[in-house]
Amino acid sequence: MARREIWKPSRRPLEDWENDGTDREWEFSGIVGEEIDTFGVKRYEIKWKDWQRADGTNTTWQRDMSDMSDVQREWDEMQEDKRLEAARRNTGVKVRLEPGQVWHEDATIEMARGYEEQYREALRRNLKLYARWDNTLKSVHSDSDDGGQRRDGGGAGDESSDSTGSPRLPKRKRLRPSSDRTSSMATQPQEPRNNPPRPVPPSRPKPTPRFVRDSPSSDDDDAMAVDLTARPTRPLPRRRRQVVRSDSSPSPPRTTFVRSRSSPSPRHMTLQEQWTRMAARAGAAAIYFVNEVNAEEVPPGLDGFRYCERHYIRAVGVPEPDEQYLLSCECELSCDAQVCGCQELSDIVDDFGDKVFAYTDQRQFKDNLSPGEEVIECNKNCSCDPRSCPNRVAQQPRDVPIEVFRTEECGWGVRATSDLPKGKVLGIYTGELITREEARRRTGQSKSYIFDLDVHEADDDSVEEEYAKYSVDSYRCGNWTRFINHSCEPNMRVYPVVWDTVPELNQPYLAFVTTQTIVARTELTIDYDPKATEEHRRSKGKGRRILPEGARPCICGADSCRGWITI
Numbered sequence: 001m002a003r004r005e006i007w008k009p010s011r012r013p014l015e016d017w018e019n020d021g022t023d024r025e026w027e028f029s030g031i032v033g034e035e036i037d038t039f040g041v042k043r044y045e046i047k048w049k050d051w052q053r054a055d056g057t058n059t060t061w062q063r064d065m066s067d068m069s070d071v072q073r074e075w076d077e078m079q080e081d082k083r084l085e086a087a088r089r090n091t092g093v094k095v096r097l098e099p100g101q102v103w104h105e106d107a108t109i110e111m112a113r114g115y116e117e118q119y120r121e122a123l124r125r126n127l128k129l130y131a132r133w134d135n136t137l138k139s140v141h142s143d144s145d146d147g148g149q150r151r152d153g154g155g156a157g158d159e160s161s162d163s164t165g166s167p168r169l170p171k172r173k174r175l176r177p178s179s180d181r182t183s184s185m186a187t188q189p190q191e192p193r194n195n196p197p198r199p200v201p202p203s204r205p206k207p208t209p210r211f212v213r214d215s216p217s218s219d220d221d222d223a224m225a226v227d228l229t230a231r232p233t234r235p236l237p238r239r240r241r242q243v244v245r246s247d248s249s250p251s252p253p254r255t256t257f258v259r260s261r262s263s264p265s266p267r268h269m270t271l272q273e274q275w276t277r278m279a280a281r282a283g284a285a286a287i288y289f290v291n292e293v294n295a296e297e298v299p300p301g302l303d304g305f306r307y308c309e310r311h312y313i314r315a316v317g318v319p320e321p322d323e324q325y326l327l328s329c330e331c332e333l334s335c336d337a338q339v340c341g342c343q344e345l346s347d348i349v350d351d352f353g354d355k356v357f358a359y360t361d362q363r364q365f366k367d368n369l370s371p372g373e374e375v376i377e378c379n380k381n382c383s384c385d386p387r388s389c390p391n392r393v394a395q396q397p398r399d400v401p402i403e404v405f406r407t408e409e410c411g412w413g414v415r416a417t418s419d420l421p422k423g424k425v426l427g428i429y430t431g432e433l434i435t436r437e438e439a440r441r442r443t444g445q446s447k448s449y450i451f452d453l454d455v456h457e458a459d460d461d462s463v464e465e466e467y468a469k470y471s472v473d474s475y476r477c478g479n480w481t482r483f484i485n486h487s488c489e490p491n492m493r494v495y496p497v498v499w500d501t502v503p504e505l506n507q508p509y510l511a512f513v514t515t516q517t518i519v520a521r522t523e524l525t526i527d528y529d530p531k532a533t534e535e536h537r538r539s540k541g542k543g544r545r546i547l548p549e550g551a552r553p554c555i556c557g558a559d560s561c562r563g564w565i566t567i
C-alpha cells in the first residue's frame, strides 16, 4: 500500500533496546497506528525519524506513552472523531457516549481475542508459528480498510491524513523510541544483535522481570506474552544496565502470566477478562485473579456484580452534584495552588500558611491533610490540562496492574504486580452511593463492604451535623478495592478527595495511597478503623483481646495487632 512508503510496520514488539550500548536519541515522527489487546489495553505504533531496521521496517510498539501524552491525546481524539463520524454517517443516528466509553472497543477486543485464539490453537497443534502468524499479519497489514481492528492509521474520512493515509503530526523534540515487549499479539523473535544502531528508550521504569519458559531457545520462545495456561518457572535474569526507576511511575501496565495451581477455569478467565475490560474502559490497567492456595475458582458472591473502576453508582434519592456550583481554575499552563480558583475551599497549606497542592510534582501524595480536610482536585470546568495538571492525581486512571489473590487465611486480598513508591495513589473506593440510614439498614454480607464517607463528621455524635451523611457499598458493584483487607500495620491509607463535585455535598471519593515503598506482590492493606488504632495506642494495648460489640477477631498477624476489627 502507498502508506508503506511513509512507514513500514514493525512486527517486532519484543526487541530489547536497553543493551545496545548506544545513547543515541531519535526524533519522534508520530503515531501511525494503534491496537488493543484481548484485555482492552491499547498500544501505539510509533514512527521515528531517519531510522529503520535492516529489513526496512521503521516503527516500534509502545504502551507507555507518558513521554508523549500530548501527542497521544491528539491521536486518540482524532481517532475517536473519525469513528464517531463514521458511525454517524453509517447509521444516521445520534451516537451518545457514556463517560469513559469507547464505542468501538468491544468489537476490537473480540477480534483481538480471535487472533489470540488462533495463536493458541497453533501452539496446541505444534505448528510452525511464524508462518501462520506472518500470514495473519500480512493480511492485516495489506488490508487498507480494516475497520479499526488492528490499525487505525488510515481509515475513511481521515482528514488529518495526507494523500498516502499517513497521519500528519507536529514535529517533536528528540526522544528515544522504546518498544513494548509484552504485547499479547507479539509473536516475533528478537532481531539479531548486529543490526544498525537501535533506538534507546527514554530512562523510564524498568519492568519487573517477566516469567518465561524454562529454555528460551526455540523459534517461538518469548513469543507469547499472554498464555493464560502457562506456568511460570523463573524470572528473567536482571539486565546489566540499571535503569533508575522513577518513583512516580512504576512499571507500565503489562500483560502477565496468571499463576495458579491448575489451569484457570472458564469462570476465572471470564471474570478476569470482564473486570480488565471494564477497567480498560476507564483507561485503567489490567486486573488478574490468582489462587495459589486452594481450589476456589473466583471470589464468592460475584455473580451479577457490576464493575465500576472510577465512579459511584448513586442509589435512588442520593443527589447528583450540581456542576454550576463547581469552583474552577483558569490556569493555562501549570496550576498553582495559590492562584487556582478551584482551590478556594482547600485548607491545605504549607508551614507559611500558603496554599499548596496535596501532591508532589511526581504526583505522589504528600500526606499533608489534617483531620477533617480533603483534597480538592481540579475538575471538569477547570481550564488546565486534564492529563498533565499536577493537581489531578486520584482522578487519573490506575496505571498499575492489580492481582486479586487468595490469601491463606483472610479470603481474597489485593496486591500490585510492580514495586510501588511511597505516596502512590492506586485507586478509589467505588460502589453504590447510599445514605447512612440505608447503610445502617443493610445487613449480612453487604456490611463487610460498606465504607462510610465521614470527612466532615464530628467525632462526637452529640454534635449536630451540618452535612448529609453517605456511605459506599461495594457488595453488588465496585472495583478491586473491595478486596483490600485490614492490617493493624497497614502499607496504605485512605484520604478523601473531590473533583467534579462540590465539597459541601459530602460525597468525596476515598483514594488509596501507599504509605511506604512496597515490593511487588506484597499484599496491600489499610487500617479499617484508624481511630480505634489510635485509642488502642493511647491505652498502651490494654484490652487487646476484649472484643467490642459486633467486632470480630483480627487475623492480620501484625506485632502490634489490636486483636479485632469491626466489619
Ligand SMILES: C[S@@+](CC[C@H](N)C(=O)[O-])C[C@H]1O[C@@H](n2cnc3c(N)ncnc32)[C@H](O)[C@@H]1O
Pocket: 299, 410, 411, 412, 413, 448, 449, 482, 483, 484, 485, 486, 487, 553, 554, 555, 556, 565, 567
Ligand atoms: C472488604 S472485605 C475484604 C475482602 C475479603 N477478604 C474478601 O474475600 O472478600 C472485608 C472482610 O474481609 C475480612 N477481613 C479483612 N481483613 C481482616 C482481618 N485483618 N482479620 C479478619 N478478617 C478480615 C473480614 O471478613 C471482613 O469482613
